Amino acid sequence: MMMLNELLTAINVKATQMTQNILVSGLAFNSKKVEKGFLFVAISGNHMDGHSFIEDAIQNGAVAIIGEKCLEVRNVPYFQVNDSRTALAYLAKKYFQNPTKDKILIGITGTNGKTTTSYMIKHILESQGFSCALFGSISVILNNEEQASSHTTLDPLTFHELVATSNDQVIIMEVSSHGLIQQRVEGLEFDFCIFTNIEQEHLDYHKNMESYYLAKQSLFALLKNSGTAIIYSGNDWSERLNTYVESIGRKVIKINGLFPTYSVLDSSLIDETTQVKETFSLATTMQGKHNIENASVAFATSVQLGIDARAVEEALNDFKGLPGRFQLFSHPTGATIVIDYAHTANAFQHILETVKSQNAKNIYHVFGFRGNRDVNKRAKMIEISLRHSNQCILTFDDLNNVSPEQMINELQLLGTHEKCIIIPDRTEAIKHAWKMAQANDWIVITGKGCESYKQSYTLSTTSDMQTLDYLLKQSSQFKQEAESC
Numbered sequence: 001m002m003m004l005n006e007l008l009t010a011i012n013v014k015a016t017q018m019t020q021n022i023l024v025s026g027l028a029f030n031s032k033k034v035e036k037g038f039l040f041v042a043i044s045g046n047h048m049d050g051h052s053f054i055e056d057a058i059q060n061g062a063v064a065i066i067g068e069k070c071l072e073v074r075n076v077p078y079f080q081v082n083d084s085r086t087a088l089a090y091l092a093k094k095y096f097q098n099p100t101k102d103k104i105l106i107g108i109t110g111t112n113g114k115t116t117t118s119y120m121i122k123h124i125l126e127s128q129g130f131s132c133a134l135f136g137s138i139s140v141i142l143n144n145e146e147q148a149s150s151h152t153t154l155d156p157l158t159f160h161e162l163v164a165t166s167n168d169q170v171i172i173m174e175v176s177s178h179g180l181i182q183q184r185v186e187g188l189e190f191d192f193c194i195f196t197n198i199e200q201e202h203l204d205y206h207k208n209m210e211s212y213y214l215a216k217q218s219l220f221a222l223l224k225n226s227g228t229a230i231i232y233s234g235n236d237w238s239e240r241l242n243t244y245v246e247s248i249g250r251k252v253i254k255i256n257g258l259f260p261t262y263s264v265l266d267s268s269l270i271d272e273t274t275q276v277k278e279t280f281s282l283a284t285t286m287q288g289k290h291n292i293e294n295a296s297v298a299f300a301t302s303v304q305l306g307i308d309a310r311a312v313e314e315a316l317n318d319f320k321g322l323p324g325r326f327q328l329f330s331h332p333t334g335a336t337i338v339i340d341y342a343h344t345a346n347a348f349q350h351i352l353e354t355v356k357s358q359n360a361k362n363i364y365h366v367f368g369f370r371g372n373r374d375v376n377k378r379a380k381m382i383e384i385s386l387r388h389s390n391q392c393i394l395t396f397d398d399l400n401n402v403s404p405e406q407m408i409n410e411l412q413l414l415g416t417h418e419k420c421i422i423i424p425d426r427t428e429a430i431k432h433a434w435k436m437a438q439a440n441d442w443i444v445i446t447g448k449g450c451e452s453y454k455q456s457y458t459l460s461t462t463s464d465m466q467t468l469d470y471l472l473k474q475s476s477q478f479k480q481e482a483e484s485c
């Protein structure tokens with residue numbers, strides 16, 4: 001509960017006589033969630049206009065409204081702001097009494113590697129006795145309890161409300177470009193902002209790479225004066241980000257070395273003043289060059305947090321991985337199956353090169369494309385898959401409101417190479433690869449990781465993991481039956 005006048009100070013709106021005795025008992029930006037005594041924030045969305053639900057909000061008990069349109073609202077006070085999403089972020093921060101203020105706040109952005117890096121950092125910090133909350137694509141973990149996550153970066157209301165219940169010392173959060181554009185993290189003050197990499201993705205939303213990059217860059221404007229940017233140095237975009245962060249006077253740690261054993265000699269991984277001349281092994285059980293990149297980012301962040309570099313190394317060496325990211329399974333024939341979340345060309349390159357480096361005999365690659373998302377990345381993804389795999393099994397990913405017929409059409413237009421086959425049903429596609437695989441072959445299933453399917457498939461399995469589980473059980477049952485005959 002908070003008096004409206006006090007709440008309004010968060011967005012520099014002048015209190016009036018009319019608002020003096022109004023008590024606010026909650027905030028909402030969806031009219032359906034408004035209860036008696038709530039402040040409703042009307043947002044002009046991508047699909048709907050929150051302002052057209054103001055009457056519904058009042059019916060549900062709203063005592064005041066914030067919006068970004070010039071409107072006449074009857075019965076309750078209405079305040080016009082420049083941007084409702086920004087207002088929502090500051091109102092939520094105020095209402096929940098700035099719950100991140102006494103915590104170490106770490107934000108991670110980048111096209112790929114956010115989730116993996118966040119789990120690595122959590123693992124390292126916990127090995128040193130820190131308690132960590134984690135907000136990301138797979139789940140939200142608070143006070144050691146895990147719950148499903150609706151978004152990679154939550155809306156500010158849900159975020160602040162959850163953090164207000166957290167006893168954790170550190171908050172590690174993935175910050176998506178959608179989250180940045182939609183001001184979901186506005187008003188937060190980060191101790192560390194991390195950049196993993198950038199490549200073409202989400203251009204259905206951002207339209208071009210420049211806008212996508214600028215979205216990512218905006219995270220770094222939220223660094224505290226004492227905050228540090230950790231930037232994995234891969235290309236011109238990361239160089240540009242480096243220049244930007246320096247221009248706003250924040251400390252930058254640039255990571256530009258990459259070896260199986262990471263030498264901090266001559267790198268700025270640790271302050272130049274520290275002059276550490278040692279090598280560290282950044283091996284984890286997660287295979288792939290990309291995971292060494294993620295580990296080096298996690299390493300640098302932890303060392304900057306004051307953790308002894310050897311202790312960080314030890315913790316990383318003990319990191320067992322995370323669900324749906326290069327997760328390995330054994331096929332009864334001796335083939336290997338990997339489930340991974342790769343959904344960009346560069347991620348395909350990393351994953352398939354890693355598999356090849358394991359002396360894979362044949363590679364069967366099962367993947368699809370999320371409906372209604374960046375379509376321009378698809379041809380490149382197929383090209384890379386064709387370059388490295390022996391068969392490209394094109395299937396459904398989430399259809400996301402695209403009809404099955406249309407997606408089959410889209411797959412047929414792209415999958416014209418003789419090495420491509422199209423099996424729309426994802427479980428059937430995995431089953432096909434399963435049947436093909438022999439000793440030393442690899443089945444690579446990408447795109448969904450540990451996520452659940454949004455629509456059911458013929459075997460009624462709910463995820464790639466469950467499909468594999470089903471096939472594994474079936475084959476052991478078959479073996480048992482064969483043995484008992």
Ligand SMILES: CC(=O)N[C@H]1[C@@H](OP(=O)(O)OP(=O)(O)OC[C@H]2O[C@@H](n3ccc(=O)[nH]c3=O)[C@H](O)[C@@H]2O)O[C@H](CO)[C@@H](O)[C@@H]1O[C@H](C)C(=O)N[C@@H](C)C(=O)N[C@H](CCC(=O)O)C(=O)O
Pocket residue numbers: 029030031032042043044045046047048049050051053150151152153154155176177178179182
């Ligand atoms: C494209 C996009 O990001 N959309 C997000 C956006 O929704 P929107 O602006 O389209 O909202 P809208 O449906 O037009 O509605 C406008 C307003 O009317 C309100 N409303 C609506 C109906 C009603 O009856 N009453 C009412 O008040 C809504 O609550 C909303 O405030 O704001 C919503 C609230 O925060 C988000 O839930 C929603 O995420 C959608 C579901 C989504 O799919 N987002 C994805 C793309 C996303 O954000 N992904 C990133 C990860 C990307 C990555 O992996 O890199 C993420 O952070 O999860």
Ligand SMILES: Nc1ncnc2c1ncn2[C@@H]1O[C@H](COP(=O)(O)OP(=O)(O)OP(=O)(O)O)[C@@H](O)[C@H]1O
Pocket residue numbers: 110111112113114115116117137152174196197290291293294324325326340341342343346347348350351
């Ligand atoms: N540093 C990296 N460089 C390139 N590809 C990577 C890197 N790290 C992970 N990947 C690939 O990207 C996939 C997704 O990784 P991860 O979930 O860590 O990234 P993310 O940024 O959280 O992704 P998303 O935003 O889609 O949730 C991995 O399964 C792997 O294929």
Ligand SMILES: N[C@H](CCC[C@H](N)C(=O)O)C(=O)O
Pocket residue numbers: 137152343368369370373397398447448
């Ligand atoms: N398999 C999906 C993953 C999308 C990543 C997700 N985090 C999002 O865009 O919301 C794809 O091919 O695009």
